[in-house]
Amino acid sequence: MTQKETITENKQEDELRIGAFICECGINIAGTVDCHAVADYISTMPHVTTAVVNKYTCSDAGQAEIKKAIKDMNLNRVLVASCTPKTHEPIFRACVEEAGLNPYLFEFVNIREHCSWIHMWEKEDATNKAKELVRMGVARAALLEPLESSEVPVTDAALVIGAGVTGMQAAMDIADMGHKVYLVEQGPSIGGKMAQLDKTFPTNDCSICILGPKMVEVARNKNIEIMSYSEIVDVDGYVGNFKVNVKHKPRYLDIDECTGCGLCTEKCPVEVPYTEFNEGIGTRKAIYTPFPQAVPLRALVDKSICIDCGACIKACERGAIDMDQKETFSELDVGVIVVTAGFDVYNPEPNNEFGFGLYDNVITTMEFERLINASGPTMGKVVRPSDVKPPKRIGFVQCVGSRDKNSNIYCSSFCCMASLKNAQLLKEKYPETEVYIMYMDMRTPFRMYEEFYNRARDMGVRFIRGRPAEVTENDDHNIIARIEDTLTNEIVNLELDLMVLSVGAVAPESTETVRQILKVSKAADGFMMEAHPKLKPVDTTLDGIFIGGMTQGPKDIPYSISQGSACAARATRFLAQGKALTEGITAKVDDDICVGCGVCVPMCPFQALSVEDNKLNIITALCKGCGTCMAACPTGALQQSHFKNEQLLAQVKNVFAYGEV
Amino acid sequence: MANVGDMVVGYATDENVRSRGASGGLVTAVLAAALEKGLVENVVVMKHINEFEAVPIITDNVEEVLASTGSLHSVPVNLAKYAVGRKVAMPAKPCDVQAVIEQGKREMIDLDNTYIVGLNCGGSMHPITTKKMLVEMYDIDPEDVIGEEIEKGKLIFKTKNGEEKAIAIDELEEAGFGRRESCRFCTLKIPVNADLACGNWGVIGDMAGNATFCQVMNEKGAKLLENAIEAGRIEVQPASDKAIAIRDKVNSVMEDLGSYLEKEIFPEIPDEERMQYYMDQMENCIDCGACKEVCPVCACGEDSKCTMFHSLVDNYKMSMYHLVRFMHLSDSCIACGQCSDVCPSDIPITLLQSRFSIPSQRRRNYQPGMNLDTPPFFEVMLK
């Protein structure tokens, strides 16, 4: 007869035994709340095995009492009513864990900050409230479930996207710590924007002279594999286990055979302005090496202009050229990803800001850098575009594309210093030149920067506080800038031979693709978003993905390099440990209830959810346990462990009772 | 060649289908052709049981499609749920289409592979109300009815002995009969959200009663129509400007009436009386769950948030189940009236739900079930 058994109430397989520890916190709590009354009240609740009052529950003695009670009374849930979980939850979780209890079977009730300290003059009310708070806690404790944080193995390799100075730094640091690095660069050479610059502030070192050796060092590092002229196509997976698909664009020559000797370039009959590196000043051939210090120093063919004459093929002694080369792909397995994808300079042309695009003698900082650069197209001779004559009056306009509601609201941070540097270089090279800087505010924080500013003043650079309201050109192609000097309230009509727009930084379209592939979030300014502006400046909300340098927002070289190193340090934590811990409090789905409607999927900011075959798939390693998806789930199949609906509703229900407490 | 935007008038080529089906049997023929030519694996049709009862069946049999019933105004079933998980072609009232699209948003129906032949709808009636109405208003034995039709605001019944009797719908509704409440305030009369929008509005001259007006709403519609023409199942000709104008006219009259009735059906309730109003309306709920089961836009299974946290043991002043449902459906309720139909306590759930969902939807300029571009929950994109 089975019938007889089934009618007797089924016994709970594991009887709940809750131990409640009420902390007096000296008089912090006990001065207001009658802790013994709370303990007495709560001991009448179902499943409460013991309810005791401690002077200081968090003290060694208090913790020892908890541990002893767990062992002696076989407690399987522990509740502490004391201060705030924000500071003390880790302590008590560790305490119960030491006594052999799963740390998630611990429940914390705040009767100090949330009770005794805020109802100091209403002792009766405070005591009643404390009773209720503990009652809510007991109800929740009864429904707690043990949880495990899980570990995932980490592939011992890193991917660094973008080989500018930040990416190079990150790659070298990771490599020097003994880990494999794939350094992927979309251009034909590593080096980034810094390779284009002439000198660097505030020391006026030659940019390529300090960068060049670093580039060679990167190339020589055995742990770094450079993938130049390559792009990220797809990234799948999660911390420790990313699968990356990299596209290698064809250079139309065998990179192992090419020596970068330049014979092919000499023979090539096609010549076009060199926009990629020289900002359109000077020319390059259809087959060319990016620049003399390029790493790798290899040629590449610009198929879009090549006329297939075959001159280069004949010229190449090593037979390296292969006009039928196709793009290839690599599949990389990496544990962490560092994104240092850089920036673009602001383009004032679409709106012809300050006459840019209308008048030849209005140029950008980047063009100026190439003009004044000794290895640039003019061999460092500053000439103006209209007549290739040396300009005698040069003006710099600050904040072009920065701090402007019509373009970008943010400050690009490096442009003040860049113009100061360029002004100084002019004054050094051509002391007779009149140099003006037209500005809103000069921003010169950090070591030696303000001094650098003062030096420029001392050298005779003239500062006008104001930006041109109107820019015109006269018959000599001189630029007439009409400015109100807001310090003197005078309207000045400044005649310049050359005007340099100090353009700011913007997030480039090419990094937007990378951002979307990685699903890193974007800040309002268009740059990639860090996990926390102060505490996690190079982390992203996605575990195992880090951002550094200009990718995260405008900054100068020292700051960028620091971030490169910071990324390396943050990323290497995972590589060095060989494992990543995932959050214990995560989303769980009940497959029997889930219908696969997909409403939750777009809720997750961490891309942890997807629907496959009408069922929800959760990548636990990506889940941060915020719980937003559960609130959206119409079926209730999705639950957040440790904050399950039942657990939260148990608290809600126990706010209320029949009769007084 | 059929193109998106085409408006044609057509009928089935098969004599039998033409005479059996309503308005020239075009819809039946299009569905049959879709099945025949392998455009779909199954067709959802209403299997005729009697004048007041038909049951939705899913069939791969062309004969069954051809034998299916035409439009029955007194069989108010929503077909969306029957299309879940299958590749079907189906006839659909505007609210059927809305529900199908809402199910599509919830990944329950693969809309790329579901072909929807929309039917104009001026409203439907509850079969039992209709029977009662026949006895009380028409003096006709329900058993004698062999057909019905709505024309020029009148509801016409045909009997076995060839008689016809017409009464104005206004008059019927005044007497408490006529269309279901949710149909009265509905303003989606032409299924512009379907692949094809078919109906007899705009069929004029000697074609009247023997052909169907059909508008191609999208590529799938074009495919459906073309397929039926190629299969030799239908013949079509372009609709005349006059026909198009008449169709628009009928539609706008119906829409206006719906908007007018909405004001009548939803009188303002003062703030301080509303809570009591809702409590009174829901106090007879017996927790059967039929309103959820029948709901054509709800994609949940038997266990869902509305049921899991609702318990008979609670003695709440309002039902947790209904509150969660009101909330969950406030973006997606299409006011099809199914829940009111099946409520064993005659709670006008559709009306209650609409008091929440209509303002919410209007405020966001959103109508559920119109296209896939708008999300299932406002939660995500409609910010």
Next chain:
Amino acid sequence: MKEMIYQTVCPGCNIGCGLYIRENEEGALTVDFMKSSSANLGKLCRFGMKLPHHYSKATSMVDGKEADIDAAVKAASDKLKGTRNVTMLAVGATTNEEHLGFTKIADALGTVVNTGIGAYEEIPSECHPSISQGIPLDDIENAGRIALFIDPYVQYPLLVRRLLAAKKNGATIVSLTCCDLNLADENVSINPADYKTELGLDSNSIIITDVNPHSDAEQVKNLLNLALVTGSKIMFMKPFVNSTGVHLLGKSAGQIGLHDIMDGINDGSIKTLVTLNSDLLELMPNTADAAETLEKLDDLVVITSIDGPVNEMATIVIATEPLYAKAGSFMNVEGQVLNNSGESTVGIDAMSTLSQNLGGEAFDFQAMHSKMMESVVRKFTAPKYSELECKVMETAAPAENSGNLISVYNPFMWCNQTDDNDFVIVNMNMVDKLGLQKGGMISLTSDAGSVNMRYTVRDIPDGLILTMKKLPVVTGNTTEVKAEAV
């Protein structure tokens, strides 16, 4: 397999709600609405909506081992052949046709089919038709005054809308149930002796009550008398889908009720029991007691479509097709004959074989159906209230409520089907008195044992506890229990 769609009737009570059962390719069942069904307009109650859970498929068994249906019929024939004193029970949970078939077996065994409602025995047979068949459901909506002796919300939920409609049409509803009813205009508690004077009933009134295997005959008589003296109409609801059919089809003479059957088994006068879709473990208030009693039988032959608990105790189980798939008809409380669209005759054919093996008639579905049409439909062509034909009866006072725990019978309870009814109902005074904790448990102890239950608070008379679920502490319609906080 293609999806099958069956037009059928809900087995939850004798309102006879029409519905569709859809059986998909994998055999999973869903309920669909049949809006043209006049008894319910396609609407269903909680039980109706949960029918897929109710339809568990039975397996034929012989002596505890699985067998095919032919073997089971053969075994049953062997067991029953020549056996004297066979008692047969069919409460009305299957079709008219199967019931008639079962009656043929009874004929062959020289006995009658008991329908289990003991109250019938004590009431003059001329009253039986009026107890069996109620009034047309539409008529409820036009009554002037309605006296309710049942809780429609819990017991017969599809009456709720009828009562609400009546109210809308101006009726006054008086509830004499133990729970305050939302829809009642008056919730009263009146001594049966004062019904006549206090209730204000007349010929435009309807008394709605129910009769079931546990009903107190005196109360039935009282209410019949009340109807007779006031001219009010009376409607007896019943818990089984074909209660009306079996009472109109069967012979009332010589019938005994469920309790008599159990007594008979206990005192050894009944040794062999044959049941048709009637599970005594589910039907009796205390399952454990019932099981103990049934153990005493020599032979228990169960013919059923449901995989009920009694099947495990049976000597032989003859498993028939599920109710919705059967060819056959039912008669609902208003006397409407409702047909299944199913065409299966497995059950009838099995019974025919059994009857034949026992020396009785062979028959087929068509024969039984025609017989049903002749004997029933001819008399009751359309639902119509038949006036009471009996005289006012002598009555004793109905048995006093002997206990404080009251079972509110409902479809889930009759089928012992799980529902969200795992709690008892008390009032606020009891909560205060016992010091019950919100969300906590109440402990109930009777002679039959002890149980801890969740509870909810409603407006009910002081001291009472209601249960809508079968509890192991229950011994009858009411049980004296000791209640305490846990």
Next chain:
Amino acid sequence: MMTDKEWTPKIVAFCCNWCSYGGADTAGMGRFQQPASTRVIRVMCSGRIDPLHVFNAFLEGADAVLVTGCHIGDCHYVNGNEKTEVRYQFLEEMLQQLGLEPDRLHLNWISASEGERFANFIKDVTAKVKELGPSPLKPAGVK
């Protein structure tokens, strides 16, 4: 028994772990005195707060319910609070249509440093709800 004492409403406050719960802590550390009306329920992110929880709080007897989280832009889970805001709008519209007084439901962003703001918020709501009296949804007998 507190029969002759002034009635104090019961308010259920859902607080996110990172900001508003911290705000409540800070209120305590600053000893910003408040009426003993509020019971805080901690969730990791305001995005976890389901309308279901709010309904349940009202049906159980809450005189007011507070939904609180980090300021927009400060969410520790990128944008959980933005989703809270959208859900809240629906919830607010619904409860208003239901006839519940608007003062019984509040959404507020409170950072972990805004202790005084938290305390003032509790004071304000408590005062408003005191004027309204017990919630019409409060079940009989519930304290």
